[in-house]
Amino acid sequence: MRGEGQSAGTISTGTGRFAFAAVDRSTSAGNPDWSIRPRWYAVAFHDLPKTGGGRTDLAGFLAAALAVLALASLAIAYHWQRRVEADAKAWELAERLEVDNRALAAVNRELEAFSYSVSHDLRTPLRSIDGFSLALAEDHSDALDPEGRRYLERIRSAAQRMGQLIDDLLGLARVTRSELRLQSVDVSDLANSVISALEPDHAVAWQVQPGLVAEADARLLRIVLENLLGNAAKFTARTKDARVTVGSRWDQDGPVYFVRDNGAGFDMEHAGRLFGAFQRLHAGEDYAGTGVGLATVQRIVNRHGGRIWAEAAPGQGASFFFTLGKTGK
Structure with a gap:
């Protein structure tokens, strides 16, 4: 042994x-x-x-x-x-x-x-x-x-x-x-509520696609729309027959919401600066603002697991697209 x-x-x-x-x-x-x-x-x-x-x-x-x-x-x-x-x-x-x-x-x-x-x-x-x-x-x-x-x-x-x-x-x-509180949100109704609170100095033809719904934090989503719609109203101030559209389209990951205007637009070469704090693509004397709004929008979208981007051309308006991760419907 x-x-x-x-x-x-x-x-x-x-x-x-x-x-x-x-x-x-x-x-x-x-x-x-x-x-x-x-x-x-x-x-x-x-x-x-x-x-x-x-x-x-x-x-x-x-x-x-x-x-x-x-x-x-x-x-x-x-x-x-x-x-x-x-x-x-x-x-x-x-x-x-x-x-x-x-x-x-x-x-x-x-x-x-x-x-x-x-x-x-x-x-x-x-x-x-x-x-x-x-x-x-x-x-x-x-x-x-x-x-x-x-x-x-x-x-x-x-x-x-x-x-x-x-x-x-x-x-x-x-x-x-802030804590993220997800719930079913009527995006169309929320957009119309934001529009009714805006008071632009010029006439704007607003168009909101009916039936838009998302699973999101309603308070934070309102801040997103306030910034995007407020910018659309601001940058169409010098545009004849100003138009702003809120809608959605679908891609492989789900709904993509957008706010589109026919205002001043911008050069896509500078698109990388859009969502940084204190970044501005237009002179302060032409369009007022602090350059913090789009940075706030991006953080809210990121917290929902989504992304945001823009397409534009000088003098031809701008379109801002955003997703809400897998939560949108």
């Missing part, structure tokens, strides 16, 4: 010789419970006398059985080790995920603190600038010459534009952090 510390050897019996070997489990996956329980693998060889067919048959059967058991033990040990290694990797990934989640929670807390600071600490002086400028213009405009009054108006305009920029930045942060 096996001696102290022996890991390989042979045993002679009346029917033949059997070779054996042991593999210590402590070498596998670092499991401490295995260090005291070695796994045995045995391979049998028989050296039989030439007489006695019954003994020959019995020895052959025993040798074959031991060989099968040895192979089965090898297979079980291999798959068990693979499982232990997989479990170890899973634990490592779980620990890493927990660390990442804690880091993400800390970043979110910092972002909330920053948003609060922006909302209160920066707005307060802006309101003071705008308020005192208005008081100066109303109560002491007679003491100012035309150039002074023009400077005062520029101060008020800049303060108001900065206030709008702060609002847009806060909105961009909110859509990134």
Whole structure:
């Protein structure tokens, strides 16, 4: 039998010789419970006398059985080790995920603190600038010459534009952090509601395809339509017979919603800048805006698992297409 510390050897019996070997489990996956329980693998060889067919048959059967058991033990040990290694990797990934989640929670807390600071600490002086400028213009405009009054108006305009920029930045942060609440949304009805709230300075022929439905967050989808329809109204201001269309088409992944206008359009060479924050393709004096709206739209679409892109040509209008992942209908 096996001696102290022996890991390989042979045993002679009346029917033949059997070779054996042991593999210590402590070498596998670092499991401490295995260090005291070695796994045995045995391979049998028989050296039989030439007489006695019954003994020959019995020895052959025993040798074959031991060989099968040895192979089965090898297979079980291999798959068990693979499982232990997989479990170890899973634990490592779980620990890493927990660390990442804690880091993400800390970043979110910092972002909330920053948003609060922006909302209160920066707005307060802006309101003071705008308020005192208005008081100066109303109560002491007679003491100012035309150039002074023009400077005062520029101060008020800049303060108001900065206030709008702060609002847009806060909105961009909110859509990134807010919880996504999916529900069936009547996109046609939502678009008509947004249109009714718009007050463009020029006549626009609005056309909304009936029966548009999507599985989306209704509040966030409204922000998408407010930005896209507001831009369409803005960039058709210099267009005779301005037209804006809301509709959809189907491709292999489902519905593709679009907002199309026949306004100013843009050069597709600059399309890569469209959805970046503070990116503008038109001069501020021609078309007002902060350059944050389309960045907000893209983040909302991304949160729904969709994508957004545009097609346009200078002077021929623009079409903005977006999907909502697999949620649209």
